[in-house]
Amino acid sequence: MNKKKVMSSIFYGVVLLIGMSSFLWADENPGTLVMETIDRGLAVLKDPSLKGAEKSQERKQRLWKEISPIFNFEEMSKRALGQHWKKRSPEEKKEFVDLFANILKDAYIGKTDTYSGEKIVFVKDKQDDKDYASVQTKIITNTGAVILVEYRMLSNAGKWQIYDVIIEGVSLVNNYRSQFNTILMKSSYKELVQKIKEKSGKETT
């Protein structure tokens, strides 16, 4: 094979690849989407200009900006409230979604202060349906412990978003649902909202 032929075949190969990748991009893969988001989040945590306790607030804000778009908080709230969701007025729903997002933000972004080089590895992803997928990852801690984390995703008009996170078999949404159920069995919805507000108030101060 002469040089020209090799060059042209490489050229066509590249063109083909570019064409294919744009085709693949159109329908984003849940696995790559999750991993890209995680990588962007880790980049914020590793950023030397954002290191240190005094930059904590700024770092958290940046991190939240990077990762929050991938979460579908409305779907999460809906599932966490379960049967009680339907009884709520649109305003109440909106308020609840914001409160719940805040709780999750405080709980999980707050934990990143102790980040010390844990690795996050992609395991596999699976698309059950057209609209549902799960992405399995694992966190490897510095002492070698492995934590399995699975993201359940829902496609909304081609846009994949997380609606549940399952850590070592414990579903985040189910966990909150049982808490909300326990509270709502004894007290009213108002009291539940009050409790959540108190909680997020305590976290931010």
Added chain:
Amino acid sequence: MRRCVVGTLFFSLTAFFSATMLYAENMPITTSEELADEKLSEDSVSDKDIAVTDTEAESDETGQYGMEAETPLVKDTLQPFNRAMFGFNDKAFHYFFKPIYTGYNSMIPVQARVSVRNFYTNIRMPVRFFNCLFQSNFKGAGTEMLRFVINSTVGVAGFLDPAKSKFHLEKQERDFGQTLGKYKMESGTYIVWPFIGPSNTRDTIGLVGDTVLDPLTWVSWFFLKPIEGVGNYTYESVNKLSIDTGDTYESVTKPAIDPYTALQDAYLQNRMKRIKE
């Protein structure tokens, strides 16, 4: 010495391979009915099992509201006692264990603490080995046997874990409560034990079973005074906590609106996953 090591290694390798070859396919204890069920629910394990009825899981999948179905309540007949115990354990964690392990943490480097944990893990091998056998997981049992031989010798009496780092043999987390669960024993009512934490009827029986299988029980029974035995267990749990830095407990209870329910649910969901495994 070297001969001895090579000899034991050779022996265990042969034992291991014969074991795995004989039972390359682990014999399932599950009935065919469960297998079929597993196939169906493979991807929605947690949705389906934990406090969610089938109908709800189905309607969830179709993206409908479908949340009218009442979630079956967790059996918690001892709730007043359990809540009191949870409060006690929480206090014990925050005011007793946490200060201790924080101090211990600052004195002892993490590598040393991991070694201590490895040592205890290695001694506890019979618990995991026999439970693998009970669950007819012969591959797991072989792995545990091999791990024990490697770590007791090359791993300097279990302080190091070359079986994992060099041979990629993972520890098999098997316990008797899980075994009972695999044989379809109902979980029974939820119980919170002082110091031990969340459990249920099945796992309490499991805990007794594991204690019997645990060589440390026998050592403390025959050779140690009660106070030394208790000291040993306390030291072990402090050491364990110091590696985890209480993260698992706090990451469940801290973001929770109702910490008691959060811990209960997390415990039950996690156990369910382990039994399915």
